[in-house]
Amino acid sequence: MENILAQSAVRPQATAATLAATAQPVIQLRDIEKVYQTKTIETVALNRVNLTIHKGEFVSIMGPSGCGKSTLLSIIGLLDEPTSGVIELDGRPVQSYSDKELAALRNQKIGFVFQSYHLINDLSVLDNVELPLLYRSGVGGRERRERAYAALDKVGLSARTNHFPSQLSGGQRQRVAIARALAGNPEIILADEPTGNLDSVMGEEIMDLLLGLNRQEGTTIVMVTHDEQQAHKTQRLIRFFDGSQVQ
Amino acid sequence: MLLSYLKIAWKVLLRRKFFTFISLFGISFTLMVLLVVVALFDHAVGPHAPETRLDRMLFVNFLHIKYKNGGNQNSPPSYYLLNRYVRQLRTPAKVAIHSLFHATPSYVGNTRLDLDLKYTDDAFWQVLDFTFAEGKPFGEAEVKSAARVAVINRTTARKYFGTDQGVVGRTIEINQTAFRVLGVVEDVPVMRISSYADVWVPLTTSPNDLNRVTLTGEFAAIILAKSPADKAAVQAEFDQMVKRIPLPDPKEMDHLDLHADEILASYSRQLMSPLTNYTSDGLNMLYSILGGLALLFMLLPALNLVNINVSRIMERSSEIGVRKAFGATSRTLIGQFLVENVFLTALGGLLGLLMAYVALQLIGGAQILAYAQFELNWRIFGWALLVTLFFGVLSGGYPAFKMSRLLPVQALKGVRN
Numbered sequence: 001m002e003n004i005l006a007q008s009a010v011r012p013q014a015t016a017a018t019l020a021a022t023a024q025p026v027i028q029l030r031d032i033e034k035v036y037q038t039k040t041i042e043t044v045a046l047n048r049v050n051l052t053i054h055k056g057e058f059v060s061i062m063g064p065s066g067c068g069k070s071t072l073l074s075i076i077g078l079l080d081e082p083t084s085g086v087i088e089l090d091g092r093p094v095q096s097y098s099d100k101e102l103a104a105l106r107n108q109k110i111g112f113v114f115q116s117y118h119l120i121n122d123l124s125v126l127d128n129v130e131l132p133l134l135y136r137s138g139v140g141g142r143e144r145r146e147r148a149y150a151a152l153d154k155v156g157l158s159a160r161t162n163h164f165p166s167q168l169s170g171g172q173r174q175r176v177a178i179a180r181a182l183a184g185n186p187e188i189i190l191a192d193e194p195t196g197n198l199d200s201v202m203g204e205e206i207m208d209l210l211l212g213l214n215r216q217e218g219t220t221i222v223m224v225t226h227d228e229q230q231a232h233k234t235q236r237l238i239r240f241f242d243g244s245q246v247q
Numbered sequence: 248m249l250l251s252y253l254k255i256a257w258k259v260l261l262r263r264k265f266f267t268f269i270s271l272f273g274i275s276f277t278l279m280v281l282l283v284v285v286a287l288f289d290h291a292v293g294p295h296a297p298e299t300r301l302d303r304m305l306f307v308n309f310l311h312i313k314y315k316n317g318g319n320q321n322s323p324p325s326y327y328l329l330n331r332y333v334r335q336l337r338t339p340a341k342v343a344i345h346s347l348f349h350a351t352p353s354y355v356g357n358t359r360l361d362l363d364l365k366y367t368d369d370a371f372w373q374v375l376d377f378t379f380a381e382g383k384p385f386g387e388a389e390v391k392s393a394a395r396v397a398v399i400n401r402t403t404a405r406k407y408f409g410t411d412q413g414v415v416g417r418t419i420e421i422n423q424t425a426f427r428v429l430g431v432v433e434d435v436p437v438m439r440i441s442s443y444a445d446v447w448v449p450l451t452t453s454p455n456d457l458n459r460v461t462l463t464g465e466f467a468a469i470i471l472a473k474s475p476a477d478k479a480a481v482q483a484e485f486d487q488m489v490k491r492i493p494l495p496d497p498k499e500m501d502h503l504d505l506h507a508d509e510i511l512a513s514y515s516r517q518l519m520s521p522l523t524n525y526t527s528d529g530l531n532m533l534y535s536i537l538g539g540l541a542l543l544f545m546l547l548p549a550l551n552l553v554n555i556n557v558s559r560i561m562e563r564s565s566e567i568g569v570r571k572a573f574g575a576t577s578r579t580l581i582g583q584f585l586v587e588n589v590f591l592t593a594l595g596g597l598l599g600l601l602m603a604y605v606a607l608q609l610i611g612g613a614q615i616l617a618y619a620q621f622e623l624n625w626r627i628f629g630w631a632l633l634v635t636l637f638f639g640v641l642s643g644g645y646p647a648f649k650m651s652r653l654l655p656v657q658a659l660k661g662v663r664n
Contacts, residue, residue, distance in 0.1 A: 078655075080654055103579075106574050106655075118565060118568070122259060131569070134251060180573070184573070
């Protein structure tokens with residue numbers, strides 16, 4: 001199995017302009033608003049955001065804390081609902097989708113990588129990585145296991161399959177989280193500050209992994225980050241301020 | 248997927264050992280107590296030897312006389328009343344009459360042996376299905392001639408003769424009267440009041456005047472109907488017969504109540520009489536009270552389980568968020584938590600069964616109740632487990648439903664709503 005980590009030194013060369021011309025839009029947001037309302041305060045987290053992300057793009061989103069980056073990522077990933085606006089995945093609006101249809105979309109199209117890993121501590125590394133396949137119909141136990149092994153191999157953790165998350169370092173945990181996102185072979189990976197909890201060396205390692213995935217597998221990646229350097233390694237950088245896209 | 252659920256259920260149980268212990272203890276202790284109570288109940292009123300034909304049997308053991316001044320008199324009926332009226336019924340297959348049992352002294356050397364003695368007629372041995380280890384029961388001839396013969400149980404044979412074999416024909420002295428042993432039967436538990444005794448002798452050997460005209464006494468009758476369906480006809484004839492029984496003192500007495508009841512009803516009629524005021528057998532009331540108590544008793548561990556499950560599931564909101572993010576539907580998540588809960592309750596049920604078995608062995612072994620042999624009633628265990636599972640499903644279902652309705656992003660953030 002090809003190890004992405006070993007082969008991700010080369011930076012992807014495609015630009016946003018060339019992708020826009022050649023690739024299909026995979027995510028489209030139109031006039032997305034997200035307003036959090038309490039009895040006394042109304043907070044606008046996202047203010048009429050319009051965004052198109054093409055197949056195979058690696059987009060990073062930057063901005064100060066509280067500017068709405070993570071909210072945007074959650075809405076793209078169908079983990080949250082916008083107050084208004086339209087989300088289209090592969091050209092189809094998803095607002096009217098049922099819980100079951102949304103779950104199927106998340107399961108088949110999207111893989112998540114969270115800043116705090118969100119691994120299930122009671123499950124082994126292998127069981128954690130199998131998780132997306134557990135909810136996919138037609139995938140038997142054996143196939144699940146094989147695909148999970150393959151995903152762990154990709155992130156260089158095939159020797160740790162029977163370990164539990166608490167036995168791993170932060171970098172290893174994040175690699176397990178990436179393997180989990182990869183196991184379902186999704187078209188899109190949404191990464192919310194994937195290097196936020198890691199030191200710079202491990203952060204680089206994870207970044208190289210994501211870049212390798214994008215370059216070799218053509219996976220569309222949307223990453224929220226605070227790290228300017230890492231953001232510049234991606235094909236497109238979107239800046240947010242106070243819930244609005246500023247660049 | 249089920250294996251994965253069970254794996255995580257096991258891990259969660261191990262992770263919070265104290266709460267798991269509390270949950271399991273609550274479930275298993277409740278089940279144990281319920282099973283022991285049910286085993287005792289079954290032991291007392293279930294169809295066991297020698298009362299195997301309970302579905303055809305009716306018991307007459309409680310007489311109530313209402314006085315005009317408002318007073319009540321409760322007593323077992325007299326031999327006269329049973330012999331003169333009950334034995335004359337036409338619909339039953341057989342009517343057996345027997346006395347209550349009394350502790351009667353007997354001596355083996357210098358050692359006093361208190362034996363429970365019962366006076367019976369010959370029909371007693373036909374209505375009840377005693378298992379004879381040896382010998383035979385006494386018959387009509389022995390009863391008519393007031394022959395000093397006895398049937399003894401195996402334990403008495405052992406205690407008195409030192410053996411339970413070859414004692415037929417030997418003499419046993421009870422209350423300074425010698426009886427020839429005609430047969431040895433297997434022990435009957437003391438809770439089977441109608442059939443239990445250590446020694447059974449013909450009722451004609453009783454020192455009391457059996458033919459004394461009186462309503463109250465110390466006898467009871469067991470009526471055997473021709474078929475289970477025939478019991479209603481027997482009861483109808485019985486009730487008609489009771490109306491014809493003259494009151495010995497009509498100036499003082501208002502009326503009398505005498506009924507032919509099924510075994511449990513015969514007990515509940517006496518037990519519940521302060522509540523029913525003698526107007527019914529009180530069986531429905533007894534069932535309601537017992538059912539209510541059982542429900543209350545089960546409600547405590549169930550509420551405890553609800554409480555534990557709420558916190559147990561709520562603290563796993565991040566896991567729920569992750570599962571949702573990777574494609575779990577609300578339904579799947581509810582299913583997962585229900586499987587976990589059912590797993591826990593089933594575990595508690597099995598432990599309860601084991602504890603009940605041990606408790607019954609201990610109670611049986613301690614011989615708190617003479618000749619008690621307890622059996623676990625699988626049917627009742629099934630019901631108890633079903634009820635516990637039902638509570639388990641409810642207690643797991645509510646928090647799981649609540650959590651499953653959260654948006655994934657809320658669950659990931661640990662929002663508990």
